[in-house]
């Protein structure tokens with residue numbers, strides 16, 4: 001049976017709420033409307049207003065009150081309506097949520113999940129296509145997760161809710177309606193390791209979220225041309241499982257990293273540094289990045305070419321392979 | 324609709340204006356034009372040269388509504404990605420818009436299409452943001468109408484900062500109508516919950532800034548009813564911050580004009596901020612992407628439709644005892660103007676310039692850093708190669 005990623009998330013929330021009555025949801029329009037992407041559809045009806053809280057219109061309030069709820073023993077799952085609207089909550093996330101365990105010398109953990117639809121490619125107006133992951137990955141004390149398919153959306157969300165650390169949970173919004181199988185038996189997948197989604201020996205192609213299918217497509221095309229590409233889905237952007245990537249690069253000698261977020265200060269730059277430190281002598285070619293440009297996200301009429309797509313990934317792979 | 328008897332005005336102007344405040348809040352919003360078109364005499368409605376030109380206001384409401392209707396149609400035809408309709412809010416917006424003077428500055432949300440109209444912003448330019456051809460659409464300095472703000476509440480602080488600039492320029496309280504200016508900032512009921520909005524109130528009050536907060540309480544913030552944001556009428560909040568709050572019938576263009584006119588005059592004169600709550604209703608879904616039947620009923624909508632701001636003024640203009648000359652010729656002419664506007668919008672939308680692939684790179688910084696220029700060159704080469712076939 002095939003399930004859309006958004007429905008897998010809905011199932012993950014439902015099962016998490018059934019499993020633990022301390023799990024509460026809080027966010028704008030998540031009650032009767034089911035959220036603007038309908039990820040919380042039906043949950044208000046099933047679990048009531050006390051556990052599916054339609055918040056006032058304030059993101060600082062959503063995350064700040066989730067922190068208080070967590071201190072009181074609850075496990076809040078926040079929904080930020082769009083990537084571009086998380087910034088009013090940034091103060092609560094960076095100065096409070098991320099630091100509290102450390103400041104209390106481990107006495108207090110804040111099991112808060114902040115779900116954020118991210119990324120472009122949906123023809124939206126400004127502030128609705130952003131990729132803010134690097135801000136969070138740069139903040140010690142947070143976990144940052146980003147699933148790429150329905151199964152992982154379910155599994156990672158279950159794990160995020162169970163996790164005692166604050167988790168920024170990034171949902172690739174253009175994949176919300178992509179379908180895939182979902183086994184709801186356990187949510188066994190671990191929360192930290194990257195996943196080799198396609199094994200290969202000539203080049204390592206690393207990405208996450210909505211670009212995983214893009215990378216898979218590029219790998220398929222290269223396979224027809226006799227090139228064997230290993231595709232790795234990072235899943236966790238903080239901490240980053242560099243061991244899996246380094247092990248792969250030791251075999252392939254070539255690395256291309258793709259993400260939608262702007263290039264400078266992005267996840268790809270961080271990963272590049274780690275790989276060159278650990279696998280300097282195994283590298284056969286410079287590490288290449290396929291990313292959004294260092295510009296504001298463009299008006300939607302331009303996003304198709306602006307976003308890393310199959311062709312740009314192929315170009316980078318060619319360049320690496322011919323180096 | 325019940326109208327609260329005005330408290331007899333006495334004393335200096337600022338006492339007088341506080342009567343408008345106290346006649347508001349917990350009671351029915353202040354109103355002078357009833358749904359049947361009856362216009363009640365009220366000393367607080369400006370007269371003479373300051374009076375609202377009712378024919379012009381009606382014309383603006385009709386034409387702005389046509390912009391809205393056409394934009395919705397364009398969205399349905401796939402020409403726009405999205406459109407936030409302002410249907411039902413024309414009275415509030417035109418009332419406020421007509422109270423502005425040339426040197427005043429406006430900070431809108433994303434729904435102030437009728438205010439833009441009042442200021443002479445080309446409505447075709449409103450479409451670009453929603454068509455995906457631009458992130459802005461007009462030069463904010465040309466008409467003192469700033470760019471639409473999608474991030475709820477953010478513009479309230481910009482208004483406060485601008486007002487601080489006006490104070491530092493000495494352009495407030497001089498008594499010179501060619502010099503004194505004020506800021507009019509729009510916000511929704513949902514925006515009342517944002518921290519930034521509340522910071523704006525604090526700053527405006529503490530510094531007695533020439534800023535007017537015009538809140539269209541259209542009862543909904545997407546699916547959240549007003550009760551999610553507040554237990555008290557929005558206008559009541561102002562007193563806690565230390566400035567007057569006025570609660571006005573947002574479907575009464577005359578009352579909205581009067582309240583804004585007074586508040587702006589007060590601000591320009593150095594009297595400080597005012598909060599205006601225009602009680603109205605968002606009759607269409609939040610945007611063309613919204614499904615409002617999930618959270619509200621048709622009957623509520625019908626109820627507000629019966630208080631339509633255009634119908635109300637039209638009833639007055641065409642009714643017996645109207646002081647304004649509104650004959651059939653006026654209405655026929657207006658209809659023709661509407662048609663011309665609609666055609667211009669349709670063709671204007673389709674011919675909005677498509678940005679070039681270089682556009683995102685321009686104006687990122689005042690001068691383009693070498694690294695970004697390399698990225699641009701790389702990108703332009705990629706686009707020029709015209710791939711997209713995946714080989």
Ligand SMILES: Cc1ncc(C[n+]2csc(CCOP(=O)(O)OP(=O)(O)O)c2C)c(N)n1
Pocket residue numbers: 028057059081085088432434473474475476510511512513514515541543544545605609
């Ligand atoms: C900071 C921020 N959070 C969330 C959103 C998503 N959003 C867009 S409009 C809206 C509701 C706004 O309601 P209100 O302020 O009443 O204005 P209205 O739409 O009714 O004009 C929300 C939640 C946003 N644009 N900005």
Ligand SMILES: [Mg+2]
Pocket residue numbers: 511512513539540541542543544545605
């Ligand atoms: Mg509203």
